[in-house]
Amino acid sequence: MMITHYLHKIASPAAFYLFCGRCLPWLIALFFIVLALGLYGGLVTAPADYQQGDAFRIIYVHVPAAWMSLFIYLVMAINAAVALIWRIKISEVIVVSSAYIGASFTFLALVTGSLWGKPMWGTWWTWDARLTSELVLLFLYFSIIALYNAYEDKRVASKAISILALVGVINIPIIHYSVVWWNTLHQGATVTKLDKPSIHIDMLIPLLEMAFAFNLYYLISLMQRARNEILKREFNSLWVKKLCQESSNE
Numbered sequence: 001m002m003i004t005h006y007l008h009k010i011a012s013p014a015a016f017y018l019f020c021g022r023c024l025p026w027l028i029a030l031f032f033i034v035l036a037l038g039l040y041g042g043l044v045t046a047p048a049d050y051q052q053g054d055a056f057r058i059i060y061v062h063v064p065a066a067w068m069s070l071f072i073y074l075v076m077a078i079n080a081a082v083a084l085i086w087r088i089k090i091s092e093v094i095v096v097s098s099a100y101i102g103a104s105f106t107f108l109a110l111v112t113g114s115l116w117g118k119p120m121w122g123t124w125w126t127w128d129a130r131l132t133s134e135l136v137l138l139f140l141y142f143s144i145i146a147l148y149n150a151y152e153d154k155r156v157a158s159k160a161i162s163i164l165a166l167v168g169v170i171n172i173p174i175i176h177y178s179v180v181w182w183n184t185l186h187q188g189a190t191v192t193k194l195d196k197p198s199i200h201i202d203m204l205i206p207l208l209e210m211a212f213a214f215n216l217y218y219l220i221s222l223m224q225r226a227r228n229e230i231l232k233r234e235f236n237s238l239w240v241k242k243l244c245q246e247s248s249n250e
Contacts, residue, residue: 011090013230014239020223031216038213041206055119062112064214065105069137070172072102077169080162092158096148097225101218103141129178140168
C-alpha cells in the first residue's frame with residue numbers, strides 16, 4: 001500500500017521532476033564507473049576471437065545498442081498503454097522522451113552492425129531479415145518523433161504517438177526471432193540462450209558491463225529529457241513559477 005502511494009505521488013510532474021534531479025548525479029557517477037570497467041574489460045582483458053581476431057570487439061558497442069533499441073521501444077509501448085488507459089502525464093512524457101534516445105541507439109546498432117558486417121560478410125548492407133526489421137524499427141522511432149512534432153497540442157500528440165507505439169510493437173518479436181524464423185546471415189543468440197551461452201566468460205562479463213552502462217545512459221538521458229519536457233508542458237503551473245523564482249534568487 002505504501003509502495004502504491006509512493007508511485008502515485010511520484011507520478012505527478014512536480015514530484016517526478018524533483019526525483020530525477022536528486023537521482024541524476026548518482027546515476028551519472030555510476031555510469032562512468034561501469035563504462036570504464038566495461039571498456040577496459042572489452043578492449044584490454046578480453047581475449048581476441050579465434051576467428052575474427054580483434055575485429056569482434058565492436059560487439060561491446062553493437063550488441064548493447066541493439067538490445068537497448070528493443071528495450072526502449074518496449075518501455076515506450078508499456079507507457080503508451082498506461083497513458084491511454086489511465087491518462088498519466090508522466091507516461092506520456094516517457095514515451096516521447098524515449099523516442100529520441102531509442103532512435104539514437106537503433107541508428108548506432110545499424111551503423112556498428114554495418115562496420116562489423118563488411119569484414120565478416122563482405123558487404124556493408126544486405127536485406128537480411130534482422131537488419132531489415134531493425135531498419136523498420138528506426139523508421140518507427142522517426143515516425144513517432146515526427147508525429148509528435150506535427151501537433152501543437154501536446155496532449156493530443158501524446159495520444160497519437162501512444163497509439164502508433166502500440167501498433168509498432170509487433171515489430172519487436174519479429175526482430176528478436178528473425179534469426180530463428182528465417183535463413184539469415186546474422187548470427188543467432190549467444191548470450192540470451194536458455195542453455196549455456198556460447199561466449200567465453202572473459203568476453204561475456206565486459207559485454208554485460210557495457211549493457212548495464214548503456215542502460216544507465218538511457219536512464220540518465222530519459223530523466224534529463226523528461227525534465228525538459230515537463231517544464232515545457234507545465235510552464236504555467238505554480239510549482240514551475242516557484243522553481244524559477246527560487247533559481248533566480250540563488
